[in-house]
Amino acid sequence: MxxxxxxxxxxxxxxxxxxxxxxxxxxxxxxxxxxxxxxxxxxxxxxxxxxxxxxxxxxxxxxxxxxxxxxxxxxxxxxxxxxxVAFRETPATFDSVATKMNGMLIEPPGAPDAKRPLVVMVHGSERTSPIGGVYGYAMAAQGISVFVYDKRGTGGSEGEYTQNFELLAEDAGHALDQARSMAKGRFGRAGFFGGSQGGWVAPLAATRTKADFVAIGFGLVASPIEEDREQMVSEVRAAGLGDDAVALVNRLSAATSQLLLSEFHTGYDALDAVRRDMADKPWAAKIEGEYSGAIARTPNDELKRIGRARVDNLELIWDYDAVAALKKLDAPLLWVLAGEDREAPIETTRGALTGLAKAGKPVDVYLFPDTDHGMFEFTTNADGSRSVTRITDGYLKLLGDWIKGDVRGSYGRAEHLTPR
Structure with a gap:
């Protein structure tokens, strides 16, 4: 993202x-x-x-x-x-798919506790190291053992940076194995937390290695192509435009997805047709999405020459079937939605998750209203842009309590969408 x-x-x-x-x-x-x-x-x-x-x-x-x-x-x-708080911090290295990875186990102080939960934090698409960051300590401060590690190609981990969910899921699975080995005798249930892009990676990892739970914050149950389309739909609706504009950006997403799935070999005729129909629309020049706006404003000869290098150079699985991965997941799942998420619009994700819950899957879905990506509260500027202020109250505590199996009472303004 x-x-x-x-x-x-x-x-x-x-x-x-x-x-x-x-x-x-x-x-x-x-x-x-x-x-x-x-x-x-x-x-x-x-x-x-x-x-x-x-x-x-x-x-x-x-x-x-x-x-x-x-x-x-x-x-x-x-x-x-x-x-x-005197945490016990133990550096670690582990191998994953012939790559040496760098991590850190953070354990709360006190006597060893064989019932303490252990969580591996699966990062988003950022390239910064989570080691030494606020989130690992915020989780550990709630009585949870936490394993953080550098994504391949970032921080102290070797390899090439990638956004290939399959490979990243392998890394997350090996991280869980490493964490379990290091904390042997000092933990109970063990699983994953994933934020943002981690919402694609952590559930997939949990289908490949024994995980007792998965918790996700502001992730998507949709493909990257669907993410792009939903972002554009969100943009035109925020601008007060109607169904005609929605139909045009849906067509634009369909055209750009052809380019991506064909490695920029086909889809140009459909893209040109959408460009013609959008040419007289003043709002069209401001459409972004995840990538479609930029593609639409780039000449075809340039797209054919360097489009893949610019847009499709990180092995992203554009049509990734997130629902299929969740259907294979047997571990309890927490999913926390940001109600006004512009980066990862929630409409498709919310429907998929509530559908899984109705089908009997152990899914807990919470929504924090008036929050953007990252569970950030925000103010809206005169030009429609947003300035983030704080993480919404209750989000961090909800994550900690759910992972500990001790959810009770209210969590800020959170709405529980799947109560039992």
């Missing part, structure tokens, strides 16, 4: 004031289990750190509005000192 989870987490940070707070990286917890994670980030000038609270508040420690102050061995929130 173009707007990567990692990119979203780096967005909208304020400038660093001259009197930046001197905070020490780490996770700090209150007596009631609340916590804040502080990590170094290239988006936050030193000595500032990125912070993330359990309730989703986020920003830079150097921000004048940061809701805490830092001491030498604690963080003070609302007048109370939160103490550092």
């Amino acid at each position: 173009k707007k990567l989870l990692g990119a979203l987490l780096l967005a909208a940070l304020p400038a660093t004031p001259a009197f930046a707070q001197a905070c020490t990286p780490g996770t700090y917890a209150a007596a009631d289990g609340d916590f804040v994670v502080l990590v170094k980030s290239p988006a936050v000038p030193a000595p500032g750190l990125r912070y993330l609270f359990r309730d989703g508040r986020r920003g830079a420690s150097s921000d004048t509005t940061a809701p805490f102050s830092c001491g030498s061995d604690s963080v003070t929130v609302n007048g109370k000192a939160w103490k550092p």
Whole structure:
């Protein structure tokens, strides 16, 4: 996906004031289990750190509005000192499909617990390392052992970066094997969490290796081709356009999918026909989708020459059958939807998931209204663009409680779409 989870987490940070707070990286917890994670980030000038609270508040420690102050061995929130959490962190390397991968096992403090859940975090399409990031620690702070690893071709992992779901699922499966081996005798059930593109990869991995659960945030039960089409439909509807515009972008998606599936050999006649019908539409020049807008504005001779190199160079499985993978999955599945997700529109995904639940699959579906990709709340600017503010309250706690098998009460504004 173009707007990567990692990119979203780096967005909208304020400038660093001259009197930046001197905070020490780490996770700090209150007596009631609340916590804040502080990590170094290239988006936050030193000595500032990125912070993330359990309730989703986020920003830079150097921000004048940061809701805490830092001491030498604690963080003070609302007048109370939160103490550092002493995680056990164990570096790891493992092999996957003749490639050496780099990872880290993060375990909560305290005596070994044979019932503690273990989760492997399957990343989205970002190229940044999850090791040392906020999400692994935010999960571990909730009493979960967490294994994070660098996607192949990124961070400390060897190989070539790819978006081939089949290969990435093999990597995730080997990561789970490695995590189980390292935490032997110190965990109970073990499974995957996947965000964004991880919604394609984690369930597929769970059909190939024994997983006790799969949790997904803001992923798609649709192919990348369907994602592109739904993004364009979302764009024209947001612009207040009617069924004629929807029909045109559906035709555009069908034409560009021919190009992709034929490796840019066929589909040009259909693309030219759509271009002619869109030529007098002022809104057409602003259509993006995942890739169709850019393809439509690129001359055919250029598409034939370098189209595949520009658009189809990462081995993406364009017509991937996500529903088929979920039908093979026997492990319990949590899927959390962002209600106003522009990057991964939810209409097809919501229908597929509720259908699987009605068919008897162990599927839990939650929706957080008024959130965009990444479970971000947002403000809408005058030009229709969005500025993200925070992760919506309840999302991180829902993930932690569900993985621990301890879901109870409400989670922010979450709507449970598949109650039993």
